[in-house]
Amino acid sequence: MSQETPIDPETLRRQHPADVADLLIRLPLGEAVAALRELPPELAGRVLVEIAPEAAADYMDAFEPGALAALMAGLPSDEATDLAALLEPIRRRDLLALLPEELALHVESLLAYPPDTAGGIMSEDFIMLRADRTAQECQADLRRRPRATLPDVSYLYVTDGARRLVGVVPLRDLVFARPDQRIGDIMSREVRTLPVDADREEIALQFERYRFLGLPVVDGQGRLQGIVKSSDALEIAQAEATEDMQLMVGLSGEERSFTPWQKALGRRLPWLYVNLATAFAAAGVVSLFEAQISRWAALAVFLPVIAGQGGNAGMQTLTIVVRDMALGEMSPRDGRRVLMKELVLAAIVGLAIGLTVGAIGYLWKGSIELGLVAGAAMLLNQLAAAFSGVAIPLGLRLLRLDPALASSILLTTVTDIAGFFFFLGLAVLAMRQLGM
Amino acid sequence: MSQETPIDPETLRRQHPADVADLLIRLPLGEAVAALRELPPELAGRVLVEIAPEAAADYMDAFEPGALAALMAGLPSDEATDLAALLEPIRRRDLLALLPEELALHVESLLAYPPDTAGGIMSEDFIMLRADRTAQECQADLRRRPRATLPDVSYLYVTDGARRLVGVVPLRDLVFARPDQRIGDIMSREVRTLPVDADREEIALQFERYRFLGLPVVDGQGRLQGIVKSSDALEIAQAEATEDMQLMVGLSGEERSFTPWQKALGRRLPWLYVNLATAFAAAGVVSLFEAQISRWAALAVFLPVIAGQGGNAGMQTLTIVVRDMALGEMSPRDGRRVLMKELVLAAIVGLAIGLTVGAIGYLWKGSIELGLVAGAAMLLNQLAAAFSGVAIPLGLRLLRLDPALASSILLTTVTDIAGFFFFLGLAVLAMRQLGM
Numbered sequence: 001m002s003q004e005t006p007i008d009p010e011t012l013r014r015q016h017p018a019d020v021a022d023l024l025i026r027l028p029l030g031e032a033v034a035a036l037r038e039l040p041p042e043l044a045g046r047v048l049v050e051i052a053p054e055a056a057a058d059y060m061d062a063f064e065p066g067a068l069a070a071l072m073a074g075l076p077s078d079e080a081t082d083l084a085a086l087l088e089p090i091r092r093r094d095l096l097a098l099l100p101e102e103l104a105l106h107v108e109s110l111l112a113y114p115p116d117t118a119g120g121i122m123s124e125d126f127i128m129l130r131a132d133r134t135a136q137e138c139q140a141d142l143r144r145r146p147r148a149t150l151p152d153v154s155y156l157y158v159t160d161g162a163r164r165l166v167g168v169v170p171l172r173d174l175v176f177a178r179p180d181q182r183i184g185d186i187m188s189r190e191v192r193t194l195p196v197d198a199d200r201e202e203i204a205l206q207f208e209r210y211r212f213l214g215l216p217v218v219d220g221q222g223r224l225q226g227i228v229k230s231s232d233a234l235e236i237a238q239a240e241a242t243e244d245m246q247l248m249v250g251l252s253g254e255e256r257s258f259t260p261w262q263k264a265l266g267r268r269l270p271w272l273y274v275n276l277a278t279a280f281a282a283a284g285v286v287s288l289f290e291a292q293i294s295r296w297a298a299l300a301v302f303l304p305v306i307a308g309q310g311g312n313a314g315m316q317t318l319t320i321v322v323r324d325m326a327l328g329e330m331s332p333r334d335g336r337r338v339l340m341k342e343l344v345l346a347a348i349v350g351l352a353i354g355l356t357v358g359a360i361g362y363l364w365k366g367s368i369e370l371g372l373v374a375g376a377a378m379l380l381n382q383l384a385a386a387f388s389g390v391a392i393p394l395g396l397r398l399l400r401l402d403p404a405l406a407s408s409i410l411l412t413t414v415t416d417i418a419g420f421f422f423f424l425g426l427a428v429l430a431m432r433q434l435g436m
Numbered sequence: 437m438s439q440e441t442p443i444d445p446e447t448l449r450r451q452h453p454a455d456v457a458d459l460l461i462r463l464p465l466g467e468a469v470a471a472l473r474e475l476p477p478e479l480a481g482r483v484l485v486e487i488a489p490e491a492a493a494d495y496m497d498a499f500e501p502g503a504l505a506a507l508m509a510g511l512p513s514d515e516a517t518d519l520a521a522l523l524e525p526i527r528r529r530d531l532l533a534l535l536p537e538e539l540a541l542h543v544e545s546l547l548a549y550p551p552d553t554a555g556g557i558m559s560e561d562f563i564m565l566r567a568d569r570t571a572q573e574c575q576a577d578l579r580r581r582p583r584a585t586l587p588d589v590s591y592l593y594v595t596d597g598a599r600r601l602v603g604v605v606p607l608r609d610l611v612f613a614r615p616d617q618r619i620g621d622i623m624s625r626e627v628r629t630l631p632v633d634a635d636r637e638e639i640a641l642q643f644e645r646y647r648f649l650g651l652p653v654v655d656g657q658g659r660l661q662g663i664v665k666s667s668d669a670l671e672i673a674q675a676e677a678t679e680d681m682q683l684m685v686g687l688s689g690e691e692r693s694f695t696p697w698q699k700a701l702g703r704r705l706p707w708l709y710v711n712l713a714t715a716f717a718a719a720g721v722v723s724l725f726e727a728q729i730s731r732w733a734a735l736a737v738f739l740p741v742i743a744g745q746g747g748n749a750g751m752q753t754l755t756i757v758v759r760d761m762a763l764g765e766m767s768p769r770d771g772r773r774v775l776m777k778e779l780v781l782a783a784i785v786g787l788a789i790g791l792t793v794g795a796i797g798y799l800w801k802g803s804i805e806l807g808l809v810a811g812a813a814m815l816l817n818q819l820a821a822a823f824s825g826v827a828i829p830l831g832l833r834l835l836r837l838d839p840a841l842a843s844s845i846l847l848t849t850v851t852d853i854a855g856f857f858f859f860l861g862l863a864v865l866a867m868r869q870l871g872m
Contacts, residue, residue, distance in 0.1 A: 211667035231647035241677035297726040300736035
């Protein structure tokens, strides 16, 4: 990037790792890696954590296992795990052998969980207390620990002898408790937890709904395994929203503005070919009516209007349904009710837009029949759009796929085919009437 | 909703306000309001806070000011402000006169800030310390306060005599400090702050980038005015993502699955009419070529393929740019670089898809000229799609509008008009060659 000011390593050192990451992603791969090498290893490791997974993997490939282990040695176990998960299995094994032993053990245990679950997201930086200790004893214990090992926690977790979670104490309550109060008396026994296999959507939902600063993650036996922090939840929620927006239009969910075109190409092209196939299916419908179009070319003028308007209205319905399902504000059992609402809406919109299109057809092309056909096709296609806007995401969920997956491509396939079919089919009837 | 089990007030009482809200939004307005009336006022107030603003406003309209004041009397000032902001000015004045005096004062001061800014979002539940006190003195002070007035804080803020923010102490550090340490010695002096007028996007960005549990909000003189919590940031981030997804397709940003159709209609229809106008502009291009289409009806078959494929590829570019701009991962000065990448990608995609379409044109319709025209138009329209996918959101930002606003409608207008024009224009040239 010749037009950018060269990046001075001294300046980088004084910045927040997230800001350094923001500068690096704008550089060509080679320059970014060179800049990373100039940084103190601990900072470089924290910068890597802030970079989107795909680019981070590219950067890491440029480092020898030893250098990589040095970068990662100072990271919390959950962040080290996120990075290790990006490596090929063989390189990962080499890296683990070079990491400090305790960190390597933590990383290895965390790698066992799928990365998109609570187990894969959780951190092991939490503090456990016993119910029979007093507030003062606990504070004294905590003060005795080396400062560096004290995680930035908001809640302290109370466990029994088998590490089963029995209560939670907000740090605030420990501070404000009388010194002789027992933890068992100040703790809250109603603890919301995340199962280790909770998925990203569920995690974001719990945090958004109940506004926690952190949530404990437990295994099937109720044993405390880790915590997920609200900052993780924010990151997850943003990633989920990005993914949904991208999946809808046939993107991978991982692409960013600065993703190199070589990578973007391989992912976009397959969906564009799927889209091309569906477009030709719709074109096949038009082709059935070529003889009519030759005789009445005005049909070709109205075709894209009917199909396009259905596509746009359908996208409105689809967007609301996909997003509300992701936010947990609509569940499949609400489907019938939402469908009814969307059909009512589509009927009214279809009548309004249909009348307008009909009037334009009559006034522009001087044919009342064209107006009637276009108006009626518009109304019918609005209904098809509303139906598929609700049915496509619900159907994808039923097939255990993401409700957003290629949903906009599917929707426009329906609205194109239905729109062409309604309009040209009705046109054939009108032409018979007219003796054309 | 006759098919739903009737809701028992006793059951509701034992649930989290967010869960009660989730049940209520599925009921008709009258039943939801009746259920709210059955709840203890304090719980009903907390339920109202959990309901999407638009529906909450409808519920609140059903209450007399006195009953509403009773619901809101127990709320934190920032939440009471959010609700008060939903009322008509006259009803709001009546309500404020009936609220407890201190709460009314807080609400009135918070109402001065626009609701989508840090000032409108912040809560006044924070704790201030002086730098010259010791850790022990501060803890003793805090313990003396009635428990109910102690907010659930993660950070304590250190201010000078003029309430200017001079440092921050994580609650954790206060707990783990030696009793005789002075606050001035344990506090961190590098405090990130939000200005009162920071917008939602900026707030979400700060939290996502730096992973805070809370951020102090300061006025122009650096005086502490409130705090924004990470749970607020999560809510804001979700609302921003929903709004962007909706704005792109011509929705208000406020619509939900359960928004009554009467409300949805008034908001969707204007954009659908805008879309209709743009569709007819594109249809006007087709109409210029009616004579050619009469002679060569296969043109009508390929028209929607060229335009639709451009629309889909353009939506991919647009989605990435809109989302990355919202996440702060792409700024307008990255525009040229992203545009170059998208154009390279479009050229390659256009060649691949163009060759395919050309081959289909030749094989299906038996005309090498049709294949050439369709393939070339496809390539050109892919370039137009990439250009407008980048230029539309950047242009909207330049006009100080939301980069998402109606962007998908604008984009398909470009890809329709450009697609029709390239394809039919080239077809005219081919027909001249062929002597048609």
